[in-house]
Amino acid sequence: MSVTAIIPARYASTRFPGKPLADIQGKPMIQMVYERASRSELVDRVIVATDDERIRLAVKDFGGEVVMTKADHPTGTDRLAEAARDIEADLIVNVQGDEPLVDPRMIDAAVEPLLDDPCIRMGTVMCAIETVEEYLSSNVVKVVTDLDGFALYFSRAPIPYPRDFAEDLTTHFRRISAFKHIGLYVYRKDFLLSYSDLPPTNLENLEKLEQLRALEHGVKIRVVRTELTSLGVDTPEDLIRVKAILSGSKS
Numbered sequence: 001m002s003v004t005a006i007i008p009a010r011y012a013s014t015r016f017p018g019k020p021l022a023d024i025q026g027k028p029m030i031q032m033v034y035e036r037a038s039r040s041e042l043v044d045r046v047i048v049a050t051d052d053e054r055i056r057l058a059v060k061d062f063g064g065e066v067v068m069t070k071a072d073h074p075t076g077t078d079r080l081a082e083a084a085r086d087i088e089a090d091l092i093v094n095v096q097g098d099e100p101l102v103d104p105r106m107i108d109a110a111v112e113p114l115l116d117d118p119c120i121r122m123g124t125v126m127c128a129i130e131t132v133e134e135y136l137s138s139n140v141v142k143v144v145t146d147l148d149g150f151a152l153y154f155s156r157a158p159i160p161y162p163r164d165f166a167e168d169l170t171t172h173f174r175r176i177s178a179f180k181h182i183g184l185y186v187y188r189k190d191f192l193l194s195y196s197d198l199p200p201t202n203l204e205n206l207e208k209l210e211q212l213r214a215l216e217h218g219v220k221i222r223v224v225r226t227e228l229t230s231l232g233v234d235t236p237e238d239l240i241r242v243k244a245i246l247s248g249s250k251s
Contacts, residue, residue: 003111004045004089005037008076009097011052015235020055020097022239025246029233030055031062032100039104042111043093049083077210081196084189091115092192094185098233100242102184106228110186113222121191122214123222124151126179127229132169135178139234141209143181143223151221154181154209181223182230185211195219 009020009030016022020030030048037046048059051071059066073079076094084092091114093107110125126143134140138156145151153159158178165172187195201216203209214221233239 001090001115002045002088003043003091003093004047004084004087005040005043005093005095005107006080006083006087007033007037007046007048007095007097008079008083009048009050009052009055010079011050011055013098013234016233016239018054019233019239020050021058022233024100024239024243027062028058029100029239030058030097031064033095033097033102034059034062034064036100036102036104037093037095037107040093040107040111041104042108042115043104045087045089046095047083047087048097049079051079075210077192078196081192084192087189089189092187092189094187096183096232099183099230100233101230101245103228103230106182106184106226106230109224109226109228110184113224114186114188117222120222121188121219122195123186123224124211125182125184125224125226127182127226129178129180132173134180135169135173135176141181141183143179145179145223149223149225151211151215151223153215154207154211156207156209179225180229181211182226183232184230191219 013019021028048066049069051069056066067083069079069082080094110123113123114120129135135158142159143154162176201213204212
């Protein structure tokens with residue numbers, strides 16, 4: 001099977017305009033994401049999908065492949081589907097353009113189940129939540145799975161909810177086994193194209209989580225547990241933390 005990673009990247013972020021071009025160790029962030037995705041053993045091709053000429057030129061400058069998409073896509077999945085439509089590939093990996101620390105091994109872990117099982121149409125990854133603060137944060141998306149590793153639900157709320165010791169989370173937190181969803185997706189191309197045409201659903205709109213559209217339409221999502229993690233850049237403060245990690249700082 002052929003596997004193509006597409007990195008959706010838009011300039012007009014509400015909380016951090018222009019973040020794909022933010023400098024990290026002398027490179028634009030989009031270049032760091034591109035280079036890391038290119039190191040995946042299972043990915044054959046990496047493409048940036050953008051609606052902005054500045055991002056297109058930056059990708060061309062470092063020798064990357066880029067395609068232009070429409071500017072009015074309501075979601076990143078819609079931008080991904082437009083870019084994927086004319087690409088020859090069996091599997092499409094959605095690598096977020098604001099994940100400069102994405103580990104190529106994480107990409108491989110997400111891809112493997114779809115290579116092994118032709119019935120799986122969509123996959124993603126999760127890692128253990130390490131702190132109570134993460135567990136309670138609405139900015140950290142949680143996921144719960146069934147015994148076969150398929151998603152039951154994704155939420156910004158703290159799930160699973162420990163009814164018997166909810167008043168003393170600090171003491172009993174390790175008993176919860178809570179997991180953080182990492183926004184890396186793998187799709188069969190034919191499913192991706194049909195998925196983007198599905199109407200938005202109630203839970204998707206409430207939680208502002210696109211993957212709930214798939215669950216509400218009865219699509220099973222394979223979730224691979226990984227010991228790896230990543231740090232998305234949503235704000236300038238996140239960028240400072242990424243730079244600190246890359247420079248070896250523990251802050």
